[in-house]
Amino acid sequence: MTGWPLYEVFVRGKRGLNHVHVGSLHAPDAEMAVHAARDLYTRRNEGVSIWVVRSVDITASSPDEKDPMFAPSGDKVYRHPTFYEIPDDVPHI
């Protein structure tokens, strides 16, 4: 509708470790984007911290390059730690 730029929103949940992408929104500037994100994405007590970043500032890999980017790692089984026993009390693996 208007010329407000698009921002991507990242929220860190109460028990989360990382900020996680939750969506996007339009805002006139970054400060207002944080405010809008509070109203749009943390309505149910989800978040304790919000990041926003202009969508145009994100450099993304291209879907056309999917094969050259990701296929070469598909057969390199030695990169996966599948030969180790992982103790039950080691989190986040």
Next chain:
Amino acid sequence: MHEETVYDALTAAHGDEARWAFGTGFDAPLAGVDTTIPDGVDPADLGAYCLMLGDDALVLSQRLTGWITRAPELEEEVALANIALDLLGQARLLLSRAGSARVLGRSRERAAPELPDEDALAYFRDPDEFRCSALVVAPDEDFAHVVVRLLVASTWRLALADRLRASRDPVLAAVAAKAVPELTYHRDHAARWVLRLGDGTAESHRRAQAAVDAVWPLTADLFTATTVETRLADAAVAVDPAELRDEVRDVLVQVLTRATLVLPPWPGDTPPRGRLGEHGPELTPLLERLQSVARAHPGATW
């Protein structure tokens, strides 16, 4: 691989409860609060005071709700709706308190017996029984009016709630304590917009200045106590609104100055009108809309 979403934590914290989507982890604001009326306080005064503060919140909430589907952007619409919901929550608690003090006006004669007091008061009083101030009743012509009026109203209400936390009435104190962070956010949100509109384009500046010029006179009776407020302030239950004047004006001067807006002269204090039930004609259509469903379909639930 480690995966998480912020929303998973909600279900994790509340087991298999499928209703988490409707909100969870919230505290009932009056849980554990003693609701007996303090010694030496006339219940009629306490109820009348709760109506003043509750009606301010209810009517401003309704004004903000009118911007849903009309706000300049979807994001701002959600922000206004959130603020309206906060105010509606405050109104519910205050109207319930008025009901518990048996200040119900003619509403109970019209409302179904099973209807809670807060609903009877909201839906079955006529305009002359409302005790809201002219500031919240005035219609808002454009978005600049919305944010300027919200700035003034939330600044006044925050200054009040801040002091009301020390009220001898435990319910008023609890309602005020809950309201302070909400109103801080409302004031902040409104101030950000006033700064951006005032110090924005020539057109936004013109509209913001017009809104300030229109809203300023509505503050004339905000700092004059009714006899009810004076008696309750003497009993350390209410706050004399005259106490709020300096703080409210300081905040508004700061925001307007930074927003490059011209500060109109402050209106002289006038006797209370809205608090005594004297309102302009614009309250009637607002209440007709607010009350239409409850009156057309008594006892309806959804």
